[in-house]
Amino acid sequence: MKLCVIPGDGIGHEVVPVAVGVLQAVLPGLQLVFADAGWEEFCRNGKALPERTLAAARECGAVFFGAVSSPMQLVEGYRSPIVQLRRELGCHANIRPTLSLPLASSRSGIDLIIVRENTEDLYVGDEQSDGEVAVAIKRITRKASLRVARSAFELARNAGRQRITIIHKANILPRTDGLFRDCAREVAQDYPEIAVDEMLVDTAAMRLAQAPESFDMLLAPNLYGDILSDLVAAFGGGLGLAPSLNLGVAAAIAEPVHGSAPDIAGQGIANPLAAILSAAMLLRVWWQRPELALRIEQAVRTTLLDGIATPDVMSPGVSTQHLARVVIERI
Amino acid sequence: MKLCVIPGDGIGHEVVPVAVGVLQAVLPGLQLVFADAGWEEFCRNGKALPERTLAAARECGAVFFGAVSSPMQLVEGYRSPIVQLRRELGCHANIRPTLSLPLASSRSGIDLIIVRENTEDLYVGDEQSDGEVAVAIKRITRKASLRVARSAFELARNAGRQRITIIHKANILPRTDGLFRDCAREVAQDYPEIAVDEMLVDTAAMRLAQAPESFDMLLAPNLYGDILSDLVAAFGGGLGLAPSLNLGVAAAIAEPVHGSAPDIAGQGIANPLAAILSAAMLLRVWWQRPELALRIEQAVRTTLLDGIATPDVMSPGVSTQHLARVVIERI
Ligand SMILES: CC(C)[C@H](C(=O)O)[C@@H](O)C(=O)O
Ligand SMILES: CC(C)[C@H](C(=O)O)[C@@H](O)C(=O)O
Secondary structure (H helix, E strand, O other): OEEEEEEEOOOHHHHHHHHHHHHHHHOOOOEEEEOOOOHHHHHHHOOOOOHHHHHHHHHHOEEEEEEOOOOOOOOOOOOOHHHHHHHHOOOOEEEEEEEOOOOOOEOOOOEEEEEEEOOOEHHHOOEEEOOOEEEEEEEEEHHHHHHHHHHHHHHHHHOOOOEEEEEEOOOOOOOHHHHHHHHHHHHHOOOOOOEEEEEEHHHHHHHHHHOHHHOOEEEEOHHHHHHHHHHHHOOEOOHHHOOOEEEOOOOEEEOOOOOOOOOOOOOOOOOOHHHHHHHHHHHHHHOOOHHHHHHHHHHHHHHHHOOOOOOOOOOOOOOHHHHHHHHHHHO | OEEEEEEEOOOHHHHHHHHHHHHHHHOOOOEEEEOOOOHHHHHHHOOOOOHHHHHHHHHHOEEEEEEOOOOOOOOOOOOOHHHHHHHHOOOOEEEEEEEOOOOOOEOOOOEEEEEEEOOOEHHHOOEEEOOOEEEEEEEEEHHHHHHHHHHHHHHHHHOOOOEEEEEEOOOOOOOHHHHHHHHHHHHHOOOOOOEEEEEEHHHHHHHHHHOHHHOOEEEEOHHHHHHHHHHHHOOEOOHHHOOOEEEOOOOEEEOOOOOOOOOOOOOOOOOOHHHHHHHHHHHHHHOOOHHHHHHHHHHHHHHHHOOOOOOOOOOOOOOHHHHHHHHHHHO
């Protein structure tokens, strides 16, 4: 079994080794292939996602991606490596669960999964500007919409979920978001045991803020999924605890939802739990080892119950390394 | 003084008369011009925003708009009348304040204003589909971005606000969202007393869910403003209490943020406070009568403090009419 490890930038270098250590603890034969990507790599070699990294990722199938810093200004030649990687590896579904955790900062009763389309929408990178007028293309295809809907309903069936809420803004975008919604409804017919409803993205933002516990699964186009998953992460204890899995047919990328956090990078206090929980998702969904995933998730839960966590969720907090040791001992 | 009154659909017919009654109570000479728009109107006459409605709105300058039902499917010839009205009247800034209210459902310490660009972005209605591939245009112009930024900074200056946070997703959309951000930064230079920062829309959704009290003003492109304003409305007691003002040079449209709420329409329990607070915004900003606006806002506050509200915010709740009478008595 092989894993391509891409720490990326900032705290990616701190949390990825921890999560990989956890995976090695439960999968002793795991082979690691390290590779570079991100802003630091772009500054060194002019490519945010070098060919050899892509080749390594393709060869391994399983990928662990830390975090990358994105420039906020237009930089010629730079494209977000994680967005490229998702598309190049055909990871068409981004699975982002939020679960209430035994923490003061977490709201209770939440157990939802957002499935986010991962390859198109405004993320296609088709943008133009003459300085006065700028346009970007939002692209929605039947193919990608059916594919991500299929993954969502399969996941719902396997996980015994009851209901999928389709997110869109079809009152303003009847052709693009309407297509996404119609494809989801089409796929839904093959899953009569799963209830389906739909909600405008603005209404969903409000309902998620008011009553996140009332949702089971959400299926959303790329950008709405990006926004809503960050929103809900706030209620699951913050980004330091939010895992994700980018899932395709030939590859899967485990990826903590958080960014490279330049403000705390290098201090040894980054929260490794989002990365550890992403590793558990890789085990459950990609390697089909749910029993190992469960052991890791239980270890995280009991550690938090005992009041051990990094400073982003608890005060006084422990270091990344300390927390990592405690969790690994409990697995 | 003239006001064009467009109740629209559903509970628009219930809350608009109340808000208009409040305006008449404080502005005895106010002349009303009633006009139609919305889904019911579209079904009757084939136009969601008839020419004569637009003409009446133009003539009055001040407009009160209730709510409209939007079809979720593509309906040939239908375009959202409120989106059209905002653009046709040149109401380039949509001002959406959220304030903590004396209610269990409201979080404390919140006092923020979202200023939303109101004429372009994905709302331009430029969409195509062949059934397999659908594309929509996200359009951002220098002109509209500078204009809405100017309104936001003027408002900040007049209202004594300290800080404006520019919302974008320039890591993925450097040309469109980057242009919006750059225009805002350009305008900011004329307002050295106001601090400026920027935040990715996904991060903003998370931060607003975690700590809405940490924001002062937000300046956002159309769609992000739509999503984030609904999100925060959840913390201000819900949509039943969220007012807005669409502001232009020649016209202003008061508009409660809520929709037509077909589920409760006709029951006499719709919350009229969002409409009443929108009327107060019209008084403060458009008619430059802040002292009248304040009287209305105080009346709403003391009414809530006394535990009188509709069922959406309090149980047992009173009727729309009962609540309206109480508020009007207190003005
Ligand atoms: C870093 C950025 C490109 C990315 C995205 O927008 O997808 C991030 O926000 C995420 O949610 O994984
Ligand atoms: C009804 C709809 C067109 C509208 C919008 O998206 O602007 C509404 O959600 C709002 O926020 O006023």
